[in-house]
Amino acid sequence: MNLRVFFLGRERAISVGGKKLKARQWPGSDIFVAEDGSFLLPRWRGVEEGETPYQRRQKKWSSKELTYIAYPQGLLSALRSRQLALFQARILGPTYEQAMEVFKQEVRGVIIVEETMDPREISSELLHKLRQFGFVFLRARKPGVKEAMVKILFLFQDRATGLNVGAMLARTVAVTDRLRERLLGMYAWVREYSAQEKILYTLRAEVLEVIRQAEVQMSSLCRNPAIVRGGGSKKTQRLVIDRLTTLSMRIEPLRFIQPFSYWMAFVMEDFDELLQALETQDFVLARALIERILFSISLKNIQGSFDRLLLRIGQDAIIKRLSWNNYASWTASLAARMKSLVSEERRVNLRKKVCWEIGEALEEASQEASTRRRLVTFKTAVKRAYALL
Numbered sequence: 005m006n007l008r009v010f011f012l013g014r015e016r017a018i019s020v021g022g023k024k025l026k027a028r029q030w031p032g033s034d035i036f037v038a039e040d041g042s043f044l045l046p047r048w049r050g051v052e053e054g055e056t057p058y059q060r061r062q063k064k065w066s067s068k069e070l071t072y073i074a075y076p077q078g079l080l081s082a083l084r085s086r087q088l089a090l091f092q093a094r095i096l097g098p099t100y101e102q103a104m105e106v107f108k109q110e111v112r113g114v115i116i117v118e119e120t121m122d123p124r125e126i127s128s129e130l131l132h133k134l135r136q137f138g139f140v141f142l143r144a145r146k147p148g149v150k151e152a153m154v155k156i157l158f159l160f161q162d163r164a165t166g167l168n169v170g171a172m173l174a175r176t177v178a179v180t181d182r183l184r185e186r187l188l189g190m191y192a193w194v195r196e197y198s199a200q201e202k203i204l205y206t207l208r209a210e211v212l213e214v215i216r217q218a219e220v221q222m223s224s225l226c227r228n229p230a231i232v233r234g235g236g237s238k239k240t241q242r243l244v245i246d247r248l249t250t251l252s253m254r255i256e257p258l259r260f261i262q263p264f265s266y267w268m269a270f271v272m273e274d275f276d277e278l279l280q281a282l283e284t285q286d287f288v289l290a291r292a293l294i295e296r297i298l299f300s301i302s303l304k305n306i307q308g309s310f311d312r313l314l315l316r317i318g319q320d321a322i323i324k325r326l327s328w329n330n331y332a333s334w335t336a337s338l339a340a341r342m343k344s345l346v347s348e349e350r351r352v353n354l355r356k357k358v359c360w361e362i363g364e365a366l367e368e369a370s371q372e373a374s375t376r377r378r379l380v381t382f383k384t385a386v387k388r389a390y391a392l393l
Contacts, residue, residue: 018044020074033203035082036072041262043082044072045200077391078262079211080311083204086197088318093194095322097187104183211258218255219301221247225294231287245282248275267304267393270355271297296352303345303359303393309338310390317383332373335386339366342389358392365389 017024018036027036027044036044047070075082225231228244252275258264259272274297281290313334320326343363350357369385372378 018072020044020072025074030203030207033200035200035203037261038074040076041078041260041265043075043078043204043262045075045082045085047071047073076262077387078264079204079208080263080307083201083208084311084315084318086201086204087315088322089197090194090201091319092322093190093197097190097194100183100187100190104180104187211261211264214255214258215301215304218251219298221251222294222298222301226291226298231290231294241282241285245279248279248282251275252279263307263391263393264304267300271300273355274300292352296354299348299352300354303349303354306338306341307390307393310386310393313338313386314383314390317379317386321379326377326379328373328377331382332370335366335370335373338389339363339370342366362389362392365392 015026015028016036018027018038019025020038025038025042025044027038029036034046038044073085075085225244225248231244252272255268256272259268274293278290278293278297281287281293313331317326317331340363342359345359346357346363349359365385365388369382369389372382372385
């Protein structure tokens with residue numbers, strides 16, 4: 005795959021939050037990248053019509069209900085959103101499927117045999133299952149699942165009102181219908197999200213490979229006699245310049261993809277100065293610029309740790325098991341690492357010095373994780389550090 009292919013497509017105007025943004029489409033997908041490097045992913049947002057699952061299935065979706073969600077932090081943020089959505093589906097899907105089976109088999113069995121849904125007559129095991137499903141359904145945002153919860157409550161109320169067994173069994177059918185509706189909807193978007201995740205994952209792999217190759221080639225140049233001692237023939241020096249020109253062309257497309265565009269602006273300036281220094285045979289400056297580029301790349305590579313942390317937090321939030329001690333240790337370690345790079349950052353004279361500020365934001369996040377443990381405040385501090393890289 006060639007990243008430059010991404011920018012050969014025709015520009016389109018995409019509506020995001022009432023605004024029209026110029027964007028280019030990744031070939032063979034429904035993913036767009038805006039001019040500022042934000043990623044735009046599609047989402048259907050329409051009013052659910054009808055009071056029953058059957059009536060809601062009759063809805064004809066209009067193209068006007070297709071919207072796009074912008075991810076200003078770009079590729080990695082968009083990928084993380086799909087990873088978390090699919091993770092949530094893997095957690096909830098089996099729960100809904102299990103709930104359907106319980107209502108089709110166990111609950112109906114109790115009603116038929118006992119002719120009631122009296123909690124005193126239900127086994128503790130079944131009562132525990134119903135209670136668990138209730139907690140899951142209460143957190144649901146979809147109307148169909150909330151309706152299922154209401155129907156469950158009515159089942160328990162029916163025993164006091166003397167509702168006949170047939171009517172009570174009809175309640176269980178209504179519950180399973182709504183759960184089936186939710187599962188079918190989930191299966192539909194899981195297919196779409198899985199396809200998008202694969203494309204985003206492939207694109208990330210391509211970007212990371214471009215950066216890795218740039219690091220390898222720049223490290224090789226550090227040992228090249230034409231750079232180290234300013235030796236070698238003019239032909240050798242011209243080959244070095246040509247290699248660097250090819251490398252700069254290969255990494256240039258990263259300027260159009262967040263979260264790399266801001267960083268790439270400085271890297272490309274260093275590349276331009278490096279090529280000029282080699283043309284004028286200023287090898288002292290050339291060596292200094294190569295060191296700066298290598299440090300800048302190593303700094304950018306740390307961003308992967310932030311992505312893994314944010315993904316872990318999102319997954320823990322979905323399963324309601326936040327690991328605050330782990331987050332505190334993780335961010336404290338990253339903070340110490342960033343502050344340890346301050347002297348090196350100063351030595352290579354990085355165009356924009358960020359290590360100390362990132363370290364401060366991470367220390368703030370670590371302190372929050374250790375004391376007050378407010379998730380929004382914690383994530384805000386981590387994302388502030390993330391945006392500086």
